[in-house]
Amino acid sequence: MLRFRSPLVVAAWAICLGLVPMPGRAAPHSARATVAAETILAQAQPNAAYDRLMAEGYVAAQNRDYAIALEKFQQALTERPGDTYAQQAAENMAGFLARNQKQQQSSLFFGF
Numbered sequence: 001m002l003r004f005r006s007p008l009v010v011a012a013w014a015i016c017l018g019l020v021p022m023p024g025r026a027a028p029h030s031a032r033a034t035v036a037a038e039t040i041l042a043q044a045q046p047n048a049a050y051d052r053l054m055a056e057g058y059v060a061a062q063n064r065d066y067a068i069a070l071e072k073f074q075q076a077l078t079e080r081p082g083d084t085y086a087q088q089a090a091e092n093m094a095g096f097l098a099r100n101q102k103q104q105q106s107s108l109f110f111g112f
Contacts (some may be wrong), residue, residue, distance in 0.1 A: 050079040050086075057089060066096040 057072030070093035076086040 050076050050083075053079065054086060054089070057093075061089075061093060061096075066093045066100065069093045070097065 053072050053076040057069045057076065060066070060069035060072060070090055073086050073090035073093060077083060077090060080086060
């Protein structure tokens with residue numbers, strides 16, 4: 001175990017290593033860390049909205065509420081334009097809606 005004779009030596013050593021900021025100055029790594037955290041947070045928020053909308057869309061589709069599912073997938077597409085998963089899910093829901101509408105029309109026409 002190292003023993004330092006003077007706390008001044010320990011303080012100077014810590015400042016040189018960048019473990020603590022110099023008096024009167026912000027640590028350069030803390031500014032970078034703040035920018036990195038803000039960037040990650042900015043990226044995470046749209047991802048959270050996208051993930052939530054996709055999950056709500058899948059639940060609605062599972063409950064055969066295709067109109068709500070389509071709406072959720074389209075909202076997810078606004079969060080991530082061009083996303084293949086949201087785009088494919090929206091197309092699937094539009095297909096289900098068209099098929100259900102066609103079945104309802106034929107059942108009205110044929111009476112069953």
